[in-house]
Amino acid sequence: MTEAEIRTLIAKNIKGFNPKLELIEEEFKVEADDGTKGSIDILAKDNLGYLTIIELKKSKHSERSAIQQLFKYSAMLKDSLSIPQEKIRRIIISTDWRELRTPFAEFSTYADYPINGYKLTINDGQLSYEKIILEKEDIDKEPATKFHLFKFSSQKDRTRAVDVINKIASRITELNLLVFNIELNQPKIEGCYPHPDYGFGIIIIFFSCAYESVLQKLDIAAEEYTPYGSRDCLSEKLLVSLAFRVRLTRGFENKIAYDYEYERLASFSNYLSWYPVDKNYISFGKMFSRASLYMSKDDVLRHANGVNGIHPYLFEECSSTENAADFLVFRQRLSKFIAHNSEWQKVINYLLNNLGNDEEIRVFIFNPLNIIALINDYISKIENPRVPKLYIEIEKSDGQVQSYIGTLMCEGRGIFSGVVEKIQETYGSVTNFKKRLLNNTEPKNDEKLSTILGLKHFIMSGDKRLLVNDGQLEKTAINLEKVGLHVFFLDNIQVIDEVARFYNDNQISDGLIQFSAEDF
Structure with missing residues (x-):
């Protein structure tokens, strides 16, 4: 028909x-x-x-x-x-x-x-x-935050382990994982520790799956693969990886070394530098049978590496809609990174949703979010203050390039005093704010405080600000002389003075945050 x-x-x-x-x-x-x-x-x-x-x-x-x-x-x-x-x-x-x-x-x-x-x-x-x-693997294509490194005493034992992995994955088809061979007895860098007794390694990286079904089929008691038998403190992917470890290591007594339960995903890039790693990975699971339609081996390796998009306030990556699976991972990382910046998030989502087929996008974002720290940088005359920056470049299928820039701008007139009270109101207490300075992973209240101070995150194309309302893009002409960050500093001398006293009174300085007994 x-x-x-x-x-x-x-x-x-x-x-x-x-x-x-x-x-x-x-x-x-x-x-x-x-x-x-x-x-x-x-x-x-x-x-x-x-x-x-x-x-x-x-x-x-x-x-x-x-x-x-x-x-x-x-x-x-x-x-x-x-x-x-x-x-x-x-x-x-x-x-x-x-x-x-x-x-x-x-x-x-x-x-x-x-x-x-x-x-x-x-x-x-x-x-x-x-x-x-x-299904979960349709949406979540991110690797687990930690991976397994197994070390074997001989090539024969490693080959047998890969055969065991193949048998397990063939029986439990819901599993999604990548297996890399690594030669631990051949360090590429002088001074890097060789492994003479266990020189043949396997790195296994786990991805999303129907984890309850997988755990049931692995048939491993919880106390065998989790500390003290507790599953509540671990993610689903890590639970599967730990149970899989127990299943794999049975029968390899004295022939397999396993120094750590698992290693941080970012460490994978170190192993790529230190030892020869076979980039022709072995993939298991329907996630990769689907992904292979779109994602090259280099794409998968890059995502398995996990080094992009994990910095608390710096994101730099590129992608293309031609590789649908690769592009989805790119969106997941970018969305997580700007989750606490709704103004940028709306415009970026609009731009991404309207990319045509076979179009490329490059994104650089420096987004510390913390406006109080930025004001303190201004007071301290720091050479490179923490001003948010965004650069997006889209290459259309016809070769045309669209460029966008973003930064923090002064929109309207915020408060002129009472900044300490606003910090307490926004973060719940001064102690919570000091913890925020100490830990960059909890920026959920930063945008709220910026708005109170009359500051907004703009994205611009030329001299026009981009806004998304009801799913549609609007372009508004702006006068950069009237909305620039310099306007905020000129209009809010009292706020700046209050921030200086606040840092002094609470013993906060660049790189050093002091807590007292009353803070806890």
């Missing part, structure tokens, strides 16, 4: 898809305010008056653009019919979801409004639909 015939068949039998739907029109014409025109495959309405856009995945469209059509058409409906986006439902239907799952997972996670997907099966003219339920 042709795509047009399938569309007509679905439209005529709309009740078979959802008995609450009434067909409005097949190929419903829409037009945006700027004159852009489009055609919705099927437009329907339910018994509550909600509109439903149904789009079929067409062979001429990429998987990414097929989903983008849904959001483009819902924006057009909002403009032309003055219907809130919340009253529009978005559905994509396809007969083949193998390459559609990853971009569907991306937009299901990061789009402003929900979408639903259905797999269509046609038998003798009869239509049946199966709702797409995303």
Whole structure:
């Protein structure tokens, strides 16, 4: 059947898809305010008056653009019919979801409004639909935060261990893991410790899986693989990795060395530098059978390494929509990094959601967030104050490059005094604020305090500020002479004086935070 015939068949039998739907029109014409025109495959309405856009995945469209059509058409409906986006439902239907799952997972996670997907099966003219339920490995493609290093006394024992891993993974198909051979008896760097007795290593990195099912099939008692039998303090991926370790090491007495329960993921890059590591990793699990459609071995190795996007206030990475699985991991890391900066997050999500197929993006963000520390840098005349910076470069499929910059700007007039009271109100206490200075991993209140002080995180294209409202991008002309950070410092001398006294009274200096007994 042709795509047009399938569309007509679905439209005529709309009740078979959802008995609450009434067909409005097949190929419903829409037009945006700027004159852009489009055609919705099927437009329907339910018994509550909600509109439903149904789009079929067409062979001429990429998987990414097929989903983008849904959001483009819902924006057009909002403009032309003055219907809130919340009253529009978005559905994509396809007969083949193998390459559609990853971009569907991306937009299901990061789009402003929900979408639903259905797999269509046609038998003798009869239509049946199966709702797409995303599994953990569809969405979470990040490795566990720690990995295992096993050391063997001979090449033969290592080969036997890989065979055991293969047998376990073949029986427990829910497992998703990567295995790397490492030659510990051949250090690449002078002075690096050689392992003469256990010179043949295996590194195993674990990824998301149906962990309860995996733990049940591994059949290892909790007290055998967790400290004191407690599972509450460990993530699901680490629980699976520890149980797997017990299963693998049985039968290798005196032939396998295991110095640590697990090592930090960032240490993997050290091993890549110190010893020869076979980058032709062995992959197990359906996550990688899917990912292989999109992700090269270099992409997987980079993500297994885990060194990007883990710095508390520095993010620098690039990606392309051509590799859907790689791009999803990139989005996950970026989203986690800017989770406490809603202003930047809205604009960045819009830019990413509207990337076309085979387009590249490069992102650099320095985002310390802590405005009080920034004010103290200004007072102390530090040469490189902690001013947030953002640079985004998008290379379009036609070769054109779009550039965006971001920083902290003064919007309106904030408080002119009482900054200590605002710190206590925002963080709960001065002690909590001092802990925040000590630990950069808890910045959730920083943006709130910046807003109180009249400061906002801008993203600009030229002399226009980008804002996202109701899922649509707005560009507003700004006068940089009136909104720059220098305006804040000129207008808020009293606030700056109060911050100086606050740091002095609470014994806070750059690189040194003192606590008293009363703080605890």
